[in-house]
Amino acid sequence: MRAAITAVGGYVPEKVISNKDLEKLVDTSDEWILSRTGIKERRVMPDGTATSDICVEAVNQILEKRGISAKEIDLIIVATVTPDHVFPATANIVSDKVGATNAWSFDISAACSGFLYALETGAKFIECGKHKKVLVCGADKMSAIINYEDRNTCVIFGDGGGAVLLEPSTDEDGIIDSILKTDGSGREFLHQKAGGSLHPPTHETIDAREHYVHQEGKTVFKFAVTNMAEVSREIMDNNDLTGDDVDYLCAHQANLRIIDATARRMELDDEKVLINIERYGNTTAGTIPLLFWDFEKKFKKGDNVVLAAFGGGFTWGSVYLKWAYNS
Ligand code: UT7
Numbered sequence: 001m002r003a004a005i006t007a008v009g010g011y012v013p014e015k016v017i018s019n020k021d022l023e024k025l026v027d028t029s030d031e032w033i034l035s036r037t038g039i040k041e042r043r044v045m046p047d048g049t050a051t052s053d054i055c056v057e058a059v060n061q062i063l064e065k066r067g068i069s070a071k072e073i074d075l076i077i078v079a080t081v082t083p084d085h086v087f088p089a090t091a092n093i094v095s096d097k098v099g100a101t102n103a104w105s106f107d108i109s110a111a112c113s114g115f116l117y118a119l120e121t122g123a124k125f126i127e128c129g130k131h132k133k134v135l136v137c138g139a140d141k142m143s144a145i146i147n148y149e150d151r152n153t154c155v156i157f158g159d160g161g162g163a164v165l166l167e168p169s170t171d172e173d174g175i176i177d178s179i180l181k182t183d184g185s186g187r188e189f190l191h192q193k194a195g196g197s198l199h200p201p202t203h204e205t206i207d208a209r210e211h212y213v214h215q216e217g218k219t220v221f222k223f224a225v226t227n228m229a230e231v232s233r234e235i236m237d238n239n240d241l242t243g244d245d246v247d248y249l250c251a252h253q254a255n256l257r258i259i260d261a262t263a264r265r266m267e268l269d270d271e272k273v274l275i276n277i278e279r280y281g282n283t284t285a286g287t288i289p290l291l292f293w294d295f296e297k298k299f300k301k302g303d304n305v306v307l308a309a310f311g312g313g314f315t316w317g318s319v320y321l322k323w324a325y326n327s
Contacts, residue, residue, distance in 0.1 A: 001126065001127050001129060001168050001169065002126075002127065002168070002169040002172070002173070002174030002175060002176070003122070003123035003124075003126035003127055003134070003166045003167070003168065003169065003174050003175050004166065004167060004168070004169035004170075004173050004174035004175070004321075004324035004325075005164045005165065005166060005174075005175075005292070005321070005323070005324060006066065006165050006166070006167045006324060006325060007062045007065045007066045007164070007165040008062065008162060008163070008164050008165075008289065008292040008293050008296055009057070009058035009059060009060070009061030009062040009065070009162055009163050009164075009289075009293060010057075010058050010061070010160070010161070010162030010163075010289055010290050010292070010293025010294070011054045011057035011058050011061075011139075011160060011161065011162065012043040012158075012159070012160035012280055012283075012290070013043045013044060013045045013046065013049070013054075013159055013160070014043070015043060015044045015045075015046065016041050016042075016043060016044075017041060017042055017043070017044055017158075018030075018040065018041045019033045019034065019039070019040060019041065019155070022151075022154060022155055025148050025149070025154065026148070026149060026150070026151035026154060026155070027151060028151045028155055033155045034278075036255075036257075037155065037156060037255050037256060037257075037277070037281075038255065038256025038257075038259075038275070038277045038278055039155065039156065039277055039278060039281045039282075040278040040279065041278070041279060041280075041281075042157065042158025042159070042279075042280055042281030042283075043158050043159050043160055043280060044143045044158070044159050045141045045143060045144075045159045049141070050084040050090075050093075050141060050144075051078070051080050051082050051083060051084055051090050051139050051140060051141045051161070052078075052084050052090050052093040052094050052097060054137075054139040054140075054141065054159070054160060054161045054286070055078055055090065055091075055094045055137040055139050055161065055163060056094055056097045056098055058137060058139070058161065058162045058163035058289070058293075059076075059094060059098050059135055059137065059163050060098060062135070062163055062164075062165050063098070066165060068133070070098045070099040070100040070101075070103075071099065071100065071101055071102050072102070072132075072133050073095075073098075073100040073102065073103040073133050073134075073135055074102070074103055074104075074125070074130075074131035074132060074133050074134060075103055075104055075105065075122065075125055075131050075133075075134045075135070076091045076094055076095045076100055076103050076104075076105035076134075076135045076137070077091060077105070077106060077107070077108060077118040077121055077122050077134070077135070077136050077137065078090045078091040078094060078105070078106075078107045078108070078118070078137045078138075078139065079107070079108045079109075079110060079114030079115045079117060079118040079136070079137065079138045079139075079285040080107060080108075080109070080114060080137075080138070080139055080140050080161075080284075080285050081109055081111050081114070081140060081145075081192075081284055081285065081312070082140045082141045082142060082144050082145055082284070083107055086195075086196075089105060089106050089107040090107050091105035091106050091107050091137070092105050092106075094137065100135075103135075108121065110182075110285075110311070110313060110315045111190070111284060111285070111311035111312030111313055111315055112252050112254060112282070112284050112285065112287070112309055112310060112311020112312065112315070113180070113252070113309040113310065113311045113313070113315035113316055113317055114138055114284070114285035114311070114315075115136070115138030115285050115286075115287075115288045115289060115309070116178070116180060116288070116307060116309050116317045116318075116319055117180060117315070117317070118136045118137070118138060118285075119136050119164070119166075119175070119178075119307075119319060120175075120178050120180055120317075120319065121136075122134040122135075122136040122166050123166060123174075123175045123178075126166050126167065126168055129168075132167060132168060133165060133166070133167055134165070134166040134167075135163055135164075135165055135166075136163060136164050136166060137161065137162070137163040137289070138161050138162060138163070138285035138286050138287075138288060138289045139160070139161025139162070139163075139283075139285060139286050139289075140159065140160075140161060140283055140284035140285050140286050141159045142157035142158060142159055142213070142282070142283065142284055143157070143158075143159050145192055145211065145212055145213050146212060146213055147209055147212035147213070150209075150212065152215060152217055153212070153213050153214075153215050155281075156215075156254070156255075156281055156282050157213065157281055157282050157283070157284070158280050158281035158282065158283050159283060159286075160280050160283040160286045160290055161283060161285060161286030161289060161290065162286060162288075162289025162290050162292060162293045163289060164289060164292060169324060172322065173301065173302060173321075173322040173323065173324040174321060174322060174324055175319060175320075175321045176239065176320050176321055176322060177235055177238060177239055177319070177320045178235075178317065178318070178319045178320070179231050179234055179235050179238075179317055179318050180315075180316075180317035181227070181231065181315070181316050181317055182313055182314070182315050183313070183314045184313060184314075186220075186223060186313060186314035187312070187313060187314075188216075189215070189216045189219045189220050189223075189314075190213070190214070190215045190216070190220050190311070190312035190313075190314075191213075191214055191312060192210075192211060192212065192213060192214065193205070193208075193210035193211075193214055194208075194210035194211055195210075195211050221255065221257075221258065223310070223314055224254060224255070224258045224310040224311075224316075225257070225258050225261045225262075227310050227314070227316045228251065228252070228258060228261075228262045228308050228309065228310040228316060228318075229261050229262045229264075229265035229266075230265070231308065231316055231317055231318040232249070232251075232262050232265065232266050232306055232308040232318045233265050233266060234318070235306060235318040235319070235320050236266060236306065236320075239320055241304065241306075241320070242267070243266055243267030243268050243269070245304055246266060246268060246272060246304050246305075246306055247272060247299075247300075247303040247304050247305060247323075248272050248273075248274055248295075248298070248299070248303060248304075248305045248306070249262065249263055249266060249268055249272055249273050249274065249305075249306050249308065250274050250288050250291045250292065250295075250305060250306070250307045250308075251263075251273070251274075251288075251307070251308045251309070252282075252287050252288060252308065252309035252310060252311065253275070253276060253277035253280070253281075253282060253283070253287040253290075253291070254277075254282045254287075254310070254311070255277075255282075256275070256277055258310070259273060259275065259277070260273075262308055266306070274291045274294075274295050274298075276290060276291060276294050276295075284311070287309075288307055288309065296327050297327055299323040299325075299326075299327070300323065300326055301323060301324060301325055301326050302322055302323065303322065303323040304320070304322060305320075305321050305322070305323050306318060306319070306320055307319040307320075307321070
C-alpha cells in the first residue's frame with residue numbers, strides 16, 4: 001500500500017521584509033542578495049506567535065478542503081528547528097489547538113530536510129496499514145533564531161510553512177521511493193551553538209550571541225550543491241526516470257544557485273523547476289510544503305514529482321512520488 005498526499009495547506013505571515021529593508025539593518029544590498037540567493041523578500045511572524053500557529057493555519061485549511069474532522073486524524077508530525085518550546089513537542093501543541101484528540105504526535109528535527117524526514121516517517125504508518133490519516137507539517141519561525149545584525153544569515157531566512165495530509169492510495173499514485181542521508185560531522189557548519197544540554201542558556205551564551213543561527217555559508221553551499229544534485233539524480237536512476245519523465249522538481253529553497261545545479265544534474269527544463277524563494281526566502285522545514293501550497297493547481301494526478309533537500313546536520317535526501325489528485 002502506498003501513502004498519497006491528498007491535500008495541502010500553507011501559511012506565511014503578512015509582514016514582509018524586503019531586501020531594501022535589510023539594507024537599513026546590515027551592510028548589504030538588494031543587488032547582492034538577489035544575485036547570490038534569488039531572494040527578494042521574506043516574511044516575519046509577529047511577537048507572541050510561534051511555529052505551532054503556522055501549522056494550525058495549514059492544518060485547518062486541509063481539514064476544510066478534505067471536509068474531515070480533526071478527530072479523524074491518527075498522527076501529527078511536525079518538522080521544525082524552531083519549536084514553540086524545547087519541550088513539549090510543537091506537534092502536541094498543534095494537535096491540541098486543532099482538536100485532534102484521537103491523534104498522537106511528535107516533532108522531527110532535521111533542519112532543512114525535516115519535511116522529507118517527516119514525510120517518510122508519516123508514510124510508513126500508512127504503508128503498514130496502521131493509520132489512515134497522517135498530517136505532516138514542515139514549519140519554522142526562523143526570525144526567532146536569526147541575528148538581524150549578521151548579514152551572513154539574516155538576508156536568507158524567513159518564516160512560514162505548510163502541511164500535507166497522507167492517506168492510503170487507492171491506485172498506483174503516492175510516495176514511491178525515498179533516499180535520506182545524514183552526516184553529523186557537518187554539524188559545526190550550520191547550527192545553533194547554545195540553548196541545548198551541551199551549552200544551556202547563560203548570560204555568557206546570550207552575550208556571545210550563541211542562540212542565533214550560525215552558518216558557514218560557503219562550506220554549506222559546496223556540500224548542498226553536490227549532495228542535493230547527486231541524491232536527486234540517484235533517485236531518478238533508481239526508478240528509471242529521465243529528465244523528460246519528471247514533471248516537477250520541488251527542491252528546498254535555500255539558494256537559487258543550488259536549485260539550478262540540481263535541475264541541471266537532473267536534465268530538467270526550466271518550467272519543471274518550481275521556485276518561490278524570491279518571495280519567502282529560506283523557511284527551513286517550510287519550503288517544500290510552501291511549494292505544494294503555491295503550485296497546487298499545476299499538479300495533475302499521476303505527475304512524477306521529485307522532492308529534494310539539503311540542510312543542517314548535515315541532512316539531505318530526495319523523495320519520488322506520483323501526485324494523487326487534481327485540484
Ligand atoms: O538551507 C539549508 C542549508 N543552507 C544553504 O544551503 C545555504 C548555503 N550557502 C549559501 O547559500 C551561500 O553561501 C550564501 C548565500 C550564504 C553566501 O553566498 P556566497 O556566494 O557563498 O558568499 P560568500 O559567503 O562567499 O561571501 C562572498 C562575499 C564576501 O566578501 P569578500 O570576503 O569576498 O569581500 C562576504 O563578506 O560577500 C560578502 N557577503 C555579503 N555582502 C553583502 C556575505 N554576505 C553578504 C551580504 N551582503 N548579505
